[in-house]
Amino acid sequence: MNLRWSWHAETRDLFETLDPDLWQSCGGDPVRALGEVSAERLAALAGDRRFVRRLTDAVDDLEEYLATPRWYQSLGAEAPATIAYFSAEFGITEVLPQYSGGLGILAGDHLKAASDLGVPLIGVGLLYRAGYFSQGLSADGWQLEHYPSLDPHGLPIKLLRHADGSAVVITVPLPEGRTLHAHVWRAQVGRVSLLLLDSDIEENAPAERLVTDRLYGGDEDHRLRQEMLLGIGGVRALRAYCSATGTAQPEVFHANEGHAGFQGVERIRELTEAHGLTFAEALQAVRAGTVFTTHTPVPAGIDRFPKALIERYFAGFGVPMDQLLPLGAEEDPSKFNMAHMGLRLGQRANGVSELHGHVSRGMFRDLWPGFDEGDVPIGSITNGVHAPTWTARELVEMGTQTSSQGDSVYVDGPVHFDGVDRIPAAELWATRRQLRARLVDEVRRRIRETALSRGATVAEVGWTDTAFDPDVLTIGFARRVPSYKRLTLMLRDPERLKALLLDPERPLQLVIAGKSHPADDGGKKLIQQMVAFADDPEIRHRIAFLPGYDIGMARYLYWGCDVWLNNPLRPLEACGTSGMKAALNGGLNLSIRDGWWDEWFDGQNGWAIPTADGVSDHDRRDEVEARAIYELLDNQVLPRFYETDRDGIPGRWVEMVRHTLRETGPKVLATRMVRDYVQALYVPAAGSTRAMATDGYAPARTEAAWRAHLLHHWHDVRVAHVEATGAGDTPEIGSTVALRAEVELPGLEPADVEVQAAYGRVDDADGLHEVTTVPMAHEHRDGSRHWFTATVPLERTGAFGYTVRVLPHSEYLADPAELGVVSTA
Template sequence: MKPIRKFTVRAVVPAPLAALEELAANLRWSWHEPARRLFEHIDPEAWARSGRDPVAFLGEVDPARLDELAADAGYVAWAEREREDLREYLTAPRWYQGHGADAPKAIAYFSPEFGITEALPQYSGGLGILAGDHLKAASDLGVPIVGVGLFYQAGYFAQSISADGWQQERYPVQDPDGLPLSVVRRPDGTPVDVVLALPDDRALCARVWRAEVGRVPLLLLDTDIPANDDDLRSVTDRLYGGGGEHRLLQELLLGIGGVRAVRAWTEIAGKPAPEVFHMNEGHAGFLGLERISELIGHGAPFDVALQYVRAGTVFTTHTPVPAGIDRFDRALVERYLTPMLLPGVDPADALALGVEPGADPAASAFNMAVMGLRLAQHANGVSKLHGEVSRRMFGALWPGFDADEVPITSVTNGVHAPTWTDPALRALAEQTLGTADTEHADWRSASLDDTELWAVKRRMRQHLVEDARRRLVAAWSDQHSGAPAPDWVHRVLDPDVLTVGFARRVPTYKRLTLMLQDPDRLRALLTHPERPVQFVVAGKSHPADDEGKRLIQQLVRFAQEPELRERIVFLPDYDMGMAATLYPGCDVWLNNPLRPLEACGTSGMKAAMNGALNLSILDGWWAEFAGDDYGWVIPSADQAGDAAERDALEAAALYDLLEHRIAPRYYERDGDGVPGEWVRMLRSTLSTLAPELGADRMVREYVERLYRHAARHVAAIVADEARGARDLAAFGARVRAAWPGVHVLHVESGGVESAHVGDELQLRASVDLGALDPDDVAVEVVYGRSRADDTLDAVRRSTLELVPDASVHGAAARVYAGSVVLDRAGAFGYTVRVIPKHPLLLSAAELGLVAVAD
């Protein structure tokens, strides 16, 4: 019998244990092991059943047990110490507080999903986990970020696998009152609701929930409230669910409603308004339009408001393929972008921001990433290789410039070590190396014996085996109407066998089934009599992706073969809880996407934090960090004739590495049963690689290279009553109008008869500036190594600004001159170009205008 209504009744905690409620209310417990141990001590079994969620846990604990602990002076003192530690963590100066006055006072970080903890399932995969790690690292560093997202009643989906291997989805509804959330309220106690005006005189209302992620507030907007019509209550029903209009409403709410929520929260909390806004992918792009509307309301014209918004906006792209970008029907977007929704904003100006380069403005799809890039003066990819891919993918926004000049940089993702490092490894570091900071411990120290380290790694592998068996027993029971699982399910995996992990979302490019290319070779690896290998696989396919589901089915069916089922398993319902045992328990982490389609791929980073070695295609983060001490590179068959040949070649390389290099090294043991060379690589991974992979490194880079730069630029733009914004807007309009009249008419060279290294090439260029003044432009010679395709090598290319020739007067054309020293031998080439020049432009390509010599 189903209840007609469900809600959560919170536990009454005895007054002496009030510290527990304060600790449970802040999500720092999700990465702070001492706080987790405090809760676990109350009732270890109930703690495990609750999913290690203090809010749910306190509701399950026997009140008599709480009364008993309330009378235990030792436990009460322990709880008080943890509360004081939390309060100090929240208030004491940290790394960021040592920055100067030019550091932003507040940064708003918008993302469609956040993976903070399995107790708050508001994530689907890497994008959300990355966002959660970003907030946690910002908290640890003291960076004044406020996170902004949506509260999804059913989160993503819970996955199960049918008897024939097909993915099935369930959407369990969450009660926010039972989660570590609180409603944002005004001083009079009324809840804060944001309202978006919709067509047909309707309105979309959203309640604002707040989660405390250490020092960082996370605001989540929820439409399941009585103020909405029934159909609008479901706007935030599930992550990435519904059709185009449903998705558009979610993104309008995230961007526009999110800015309004931040505005309300900062006013209520007495916090400074954000100077910098960070879009974590294009889903939040509408935030720029809301900010423009606000500025127009204060008297700024659209073009001036646009310059202000661009100056303080950071856009991070996570996709390496156009298909991964949200694109909406123009007519649908036009229906919603009304003056009622965005007062003062001409719908035509708003729609123009999403037009794809070169497309018919009246017929182009509305591209969220394109809008995001046009609204942000600071943009980045999430690994060095992904930065290169992004510059090529979005290069059409800056026509006439080579890919290396496209203004998109890169900040390689990182992972939050305190969240993802196994407690057993932290305890080992604390006991033998004198620190619980596993990221920066000296894992090569002689004070840590190989035997001790290997014993802890085996314990982590044992934990994975036990967790996998428990999950598979539960899955069997679900599939077979509660029937007990057969004996073989209780024997799957072996804690003493080389364990390879693979857990990802399951789009086709990640190639879940590459390992199945040659089933016989894989069988031989799995069943090798002396050097067996076992695989633990997990992952979810998007509910609408039948091809991804077929890949899961193919793998599950292979794993069901009687002779293999104890050596290869697929674990259903991959989430953060599973990941906490999966990464530490693996010896090798496998990643075999189609290069270069992996933007970053942080799962291998989390595995490395736990001493796993990587086995990966040179893609994403591994392309810049791979080393012989950290794992193995699967060679990419880039020259293969077709996809089938490429898969076959790369799979063969994978099998060869496992059979001939990885397994022998793993099973080569000393007299104590320790694989000495393997442990040496494990130590190198923990000592040298892991510190480079931390989210603290990533957030520091965002602060130093993007946030501070954006804040300085905002200050320059708004100084003297926004004179900079007005000047830059006027300059852009004037230069765009005049640019068709700008030409390089003629280039002369001299001073070199037979070129040698050290010679000086003299150049004179005649330039027609049309209606522009010399101060409006820079005339540059671009020179360097010439390639066979008649282009200049981007790596060995330089620019030099030519100067006006003062000896030439009265000519219709301007003459510019300069000289280039030939500093290297080999093929050489040069050209001359004209680009706009203004002190508030951040790159040569920013306006997408260039005139190049023919």
Template sequence: MNSTPTLTLSAPEANLPPALSPLAELAYNLYWSWRPAVRDLFARIDPDEWEAGGHNPVRVLAHASPQRLAALAGDPEFVAEAARAAEDLRRELAGPCWFDNARKDIGNPGTPLLAAYFCAEFGLTECFQIYSGGLGLLAGDHLKSASQLGLPLIGVGLLYRNGYFHQHLDADGMQQENFPPLGAPRQPVRRVLDASTREQITVGVHLPGRELRCAVWRCDVGRVRLYLLDTNIEANSPEDREITANLYLGDQNRRILQELVLGIGGMRALAACREHATVFHMNEGHAAFLALERIRAVRQHHAHLNITFDQAREAAAAGHVFTTHTPVPAGIDRFPPGLVSHYFEHYVSSLGLDMEGLMALGREDVANRNEAFSMAVLALRCSRWANGVSRLHGQVSRRMWREIWPETPEGDVPIGHVTNGIHTDSWVSPHNVPLFDRAMGPAWREAAGEPASWNGAGSIADADLWAARNAARRDLLTFVNQRAAAGRTGGIAPALDPEALTIGFARRFAGYKRATLLFRDETRLKKLLDGAGGRPVQFVFSGKAHPGDTWGKHLIRDIVHFARSLDGKARGRIVFLEDYAIDVARQLVQGCDVWLNNPIRGLEASGTSGMKAALNGVLNCSILDGWWDEGFDGSLGFRIPERGTYPSDAPDEEREAFEAEALYRTIESEVVPAFYQRDSARLPRKWLAMMKACIARLGPEFSTHRMVAEYARKYYFPAHDAAARLAGDEPTSDIRPARDLADHIDRYRKLWPQVRVRGIDCAPTPAGDALQVGAVVRLGQLRPDEVRIEVYHGPVERATGRIEHGHAAPMVCKHPVGDGTYQFAVSVPAPEGLAAAHHGLLVRILPGDPLLVTPFVPGLICNSPIVAAEPGPGGHL
């Protein structure tokens, strides 16, 4: 293969008449997944095939008979609609966008920004099942909003031969799995070809004793190019062809191989496709090996300079963004040291490391040789930008990973947050679209992340909004009945009332999500179902358990058994929908009245299904966890009071009893009365007011348009600029700044044992509203301009004896004392009243190199003891 081939894409499989050629253009761009008019166009070709294939335009075209295509080519109206749709697509791809104005915020005028977004799964549309759940759906929505915003972004993932499993329940209600092949040639994805040979582009990943070849495919998502790697090619052994067979299945050996393909193979695929990314976003730790490949590539490009690992890491890491989605360490991929050593034996030397140096990158405790290799720790140690996926999850993540930055206060651990969102066009109910268009114009689509775009939601007529709500509920019930007729409701015969309060619970069946909390008091639940006073409540459940999660499977079975046992009025008012996927989710988040979520607080990193519901005016009833911790307001939804945050001192049984009681009480005393309280026009005015508030506030706040724009401003733009400062126009530059920074950090480490705070004193200012803090600091061979000296002050937490969430004030060097010692000073606000008794301060020393993205470098922080924030010589608290 030519080392720099001209690239092209494989031709569409269908042989279309010239008049229908726009259909191929439309079918191979997932723009259609968020444009109902385009979806309807393909559905009209063959409605039965459209449904049978999971709404797949490529399959519809491939299966259409020549006679049917000829008839459509002779239909002037259809031909005109197809041409208009293709023109609309071209207009969206080339038209003005958010990034046209936002690009001015990028400081580096050189190499254009291009963010590469790596993820193990992408949930883009129901027919293309290379996703398992929330992580994939978020990734898919990220690409869609990036396209509509015009943000220069490409995606990298894996093309799974079988995708994720399809679920069915056996006679006992236990989950069973089957894995029908995805059939890539009949999916909206095309081979990337060498234009001269017409051969598919492949890239190699060295494995012990062999080279694994990975074929490169491309899926277009509006403006965004998504590259997918596939090992199921003849060049590989039968065993290696299975690496990308299934998502999230297999042993640790299969998982590490998939992650090698994603990270190392993904980087090589971008090089082969001549994609010159400047920012690399690891969406979860699965992709963390890309950091090693980038470091290796930097060293290779500058081999004549004998670049060290640390120098190459500084050049690469400035452009790395890591997003963690996991609130507990056990949820992170961790590999045995021997397994990592096996696969990196021939790779590690190219990094400029020995095997122990590589292993240390994946350990929280670098000295513990028995510690498993954590992909999240690797990502954190090789990225200068990191975030959680909600405000609360950011706090949880800083607490969880603080030991990587010893002595750093929890609030200063360099992990931020960007709260997740959802792609508005993909999840909005068709019944709401005309109401939104009339009330808000095109802004709610075109600028979905801007609060002002949604101000008109309050003007929607109550009667119209209620009619749309009733229509969406009826659609859901029709869908449920169709599923029941097909034997896909776990043996439950639904008897749902189209006028009754309908509560949905749909998500992965993991223990902490507590799908069966509602069933703790069966008598009380049955009363809700019976509907005393003509106010019945009905529930629709859906979700999959991981194939290896026996507990999760038993939770599903327990719900099904209870639903089957109901009699009288309650019979058929709890339903379980099998095979939860995008199409099922869409029906539920549009058709339910209330979205129920009751995880153990602190264990739901974000959650996005409730955001999809909120977009449609479906009111959330949830524990304050994940996104709802910042989204909740009593005017737009319901809170289930919780008994502590994980990890909590409250015993599990006490917490479960308290929160189950709180759940029943919330539904009985708040949800049911608000829904069934009607006026003379039979309209629930309070409920409708909450729906409008929900749409107006949560629609923009939890849109992926807002989320992607926030990633751009908070991480992509500054990461692009930082990488440019450190590496220049790499690989043509000599990356001198990155080399200097690494050398400076090495110097800090050698001289840091000389650094310490020798004394602190406090004195009130004449006005009495501030404290003048002085410190005598020994820097040894370091100069004052090489460090940051700060007073860190705030409340001292009784449980830890630490200041975890304080304020930093930079100190000024007043004069040298001699022998590498200096006097520093600053004024800080004096604590008042009762707060003063628990207020403390310390003086800390940090590296001060201006090239550092963050001054918090693992192992380079020197804190004085905490002293009381009161006048006089510093006394220890």
């Protein structure tokens, strides 16, 4: 029942030994396998001393993994005792199908890496009785959705119960006096517990039983009830779980996307009822401990509900409507924006790659009017992937993830997996071929099954036995199928692609997979186009679209593909972690410089597809970028793969593989990502939580009063005059400029503000670039007029400019831009 087996190879080997054929037919599900294995087989194994010894070793290994102090335990008392992590989906294993794509897989990898690091995380999500959906194809290549009914009692999860054995039941109020009830299921992910709320229980009316029917299904009303259960019910489930198990209540609440935003509203309600705080005071306390991660690079990807729907559902909830609605306010006054609420409820926020952080600051800058895009308080932590889940064990056993620096978790600064340097090129190449051959076997099996499911007879599928070739360059493309990911870009010139597939000297083969959202007919048409192309008898042995993309299929792709293709419309890919998983296995990326690839492409770990960023005509842009892909394949990728020495080894290709494993591998680890979250966000958030809660939340009350007072007077704050001295007629590098600013602060004190001198390179339109800021010291006052001074150095040639700006200042602000107000000279 501990899902560590899903990434621990030795434990999976043990389960497989029960009955290899049964293990295969059960899809690698130990709960199913143990339910179906014969009593005779169990009796035989019980008498097999070698097996019992292996079993005992596995138990000891798990107990040691769960109990031994790890990296997090070295941080000391400042680290939070417990962290809650909310997500609408979690991809832990294909046996627990509660994910649709990258967001869920990322959340699953976050939990696994937290477990490996010893981070006391508790995941919170929903248990969807039909998961997302199982994908099939019709005879004409149209996506078909099947919704299997999942029985929680057959899954590796346990019902959360009270001490008397009764099931814990969580309630969430609904309009018209109705109540939504939910059971709480607990999945154990190594050291981390994952709580999944389930509304399909007897206490609910039929409509409420369907709230957790499927992931990302239903209308606005349905989605709102799901998100209320996730946020409000999730907090209540946490309280019940911590109480039942004696676990410390969370100090930090991490909302993975806007779906979980209502967790902050529920915590505000708790504080107003339990401690008598006003909404504004409770908001300060809640914001202090909240982290918000956005994964959305386009406004269209954000959940937005009609404001009237929010008013109906929260009318009797216990928070003032005139305070709640502004949290989700946006440009359209009739809408309630979940991402905006996430940002307003979270004192700390981040995107999921450096480029996505930049995109997010531009996308949400209207929430901080008056600030330059670079000052918007949204940072970035680049995603990572869980190496034990996604790396082929053959590569791990060869030492591709070892470093002379020691355990990468304990290394500050760049890590290099230099163990790969000791592996002979022939051995590395042989292992890559072995993994490619394994993928080819899996592709053949799947295309045969798919052909039969689409109406072919057994007599017509004999060609699948020889489809694909373990010695041909293999390219993978697998991801969700929204339009911006451009599944069919490679089909832009069908004849040219066909020529590449069938080249007699340097052929390539393509494995493609991905699901379209059930309501996205545009995405389904793209799949249909791809399937129609791949159905051509002339090329079907070289290209395949595989339905049913899930974790189980993905592993084969990441292990076996030589090249991972990614061609989104830049900059619409927030991160793109699939290419990271390929890199951990020595796959080379061929990608648009978007998401993580924009920051970690180094010229030796793959190829960057040139982009036509300035071209507004989408058709023309697709044409230019598709041609760039064909030319890279023709002129660089294929020649390098097929250029071999007399031993048949492509030396330059193997060195790119080696470089990728050594330099890119350590960067893409989920343990690196979770470490970054702990150090940059969780520890500071815990400190803020504790500060706000001292003396019966006195600081929260004081801070709320200070903010209200400051904002009331802010419209009168003004930089009246700035003068500069000391530069002379011909300023020189190395000299300084003395700045003196007169600032009007009616109703405020100098301690309420931070006055900054901002300087840098100035353009022809008087815009400042490469800006540096220094605080200005308070010199003296005359009533509400104050003088501040600073000295700035002249450090660069060219046009120099400066300005003075006034920002709010409080010891409890995580960023001076937090309140969204600034006054500039």
